[in-house]
Amino acid sequence: MSLKHWNKKHIISIRDFSRDEIDFVLKKSALMEDKLSSSKPVKLMKGRILANLFFEPSTRTRMSFETAMKRLGGKTVGFSVAETTSEAKGETITDTVRVVEGYADVIVLRHPAEGAARVASENIKIPLINGGDGANQHPTQTLLDLYTIQKEYKKIDGLSIAMVGDLKYGRTVHSLANALESYNVKLTFISPRELKMPKRMVNRLRDKNIEVKETTKLNIGNADVIYATRIQRERFPDLQEFERVKEAYVLDEIILNKLKDDAIIMHPLPRVSEISPEIDETRHARYFQQSRNGVPVRMALLCLVCGVDF
Amino acid sequence: MDDKKQERKLKIRNIKNGISIDHITAGKAPEVLKILGIDRGFTDSVTLAMNVKSSKMRKKDIVKVENKDLDVNEINKISVIAPQATINWIHDYQVVKKEKVKLPDELIGIVKCPNPSCITNKEREPVKSIFLVKNTNPVVLVCKYCERETESLY
């Protein structure tokens, strides 16, 4: 895949990615991680500026991109909504990015309105990376999730992946399922009845010949990857029901002897109580590493869209 | 009595100049009127038939409007709710043109995204709604921006 293919490309939605493109990003991310772990500083983006435009706060995503850019020798500018004045709030996204286009070489945009990143990208010539648009997309999260799996098993095809928790509203699990569509995987969706994976998503996966199992029981004995998500209180009108449901999907030491030996547990973080701290020190825990993996993945993407070869 | 019957029949069957939209999905005629902008203030003659027996569709609706033309936008909108509709342009009691509606691959600026959180519904943001037609029977549209799928838009 040529460098030209990626130069000035906007990263808006995981649905825009072909399997080849995903595989290429994962390969480049591994290369970047090698560079990162060598003692030589990486200067690939020296002299370039990343604008972080956060119309809603997301400390982790913002810090991850900032770290990525700085590790590349570049600089960052930007704002997060907590710090913004009314001017940034009243202005349209279109206007904001057109102004920022004059300052920076690449933009990361986070915005609560769904589709904001795509609209913004249509109005500028510098590349834009979607850092989350409401309940819609967060493509770099999905890529780092895939990278974590790939890094662990040196493959994605052939794996059995269980997603646990809120599968109805969870953006990360939807995007991950979308991306896994083009891989040969077995999926198990584990959730309370109220929070099942949307029917159209399940149908779509089955149309692509992916084996999908849906269950309310925490059956994770066959899974190579367990992807846990948070169940939010707001989803339940009845508090008692919420407590009952939440308890049923907690990953704690009781589940440890049911797991495959080399199974890994992932989580987009922040977690609340769905993974108990005693899991943290086990060989299964990958969620902190997963979060760290965001840095090389974002470094690779920043270079690719800025036309920087490595 | 016979005369009256005859007259009613005539009124449904014939218009002098205007359009006749046939093979509308049963029950959708009122929505077609809405698309055509026909409301209380409309003064020309409008005929509407609902749930008429049809050999092709089992049941269908028909709308005939005197002294009316249709533009591409209106035809595209009709194609979303009544993908099998046919439009007849009538001049001097004769059908001068006949066209089957065709759902385009992309609907630009003609339907509103039903997702309130969609950027296309944000006031002041200069962006037109764009829907990609994912399936035609039943009609499934995907918003280019918020990526939500939707089946009923009216």
Ligand SMILES: [Zn+2]
């Ligand atoms: Zn939309």
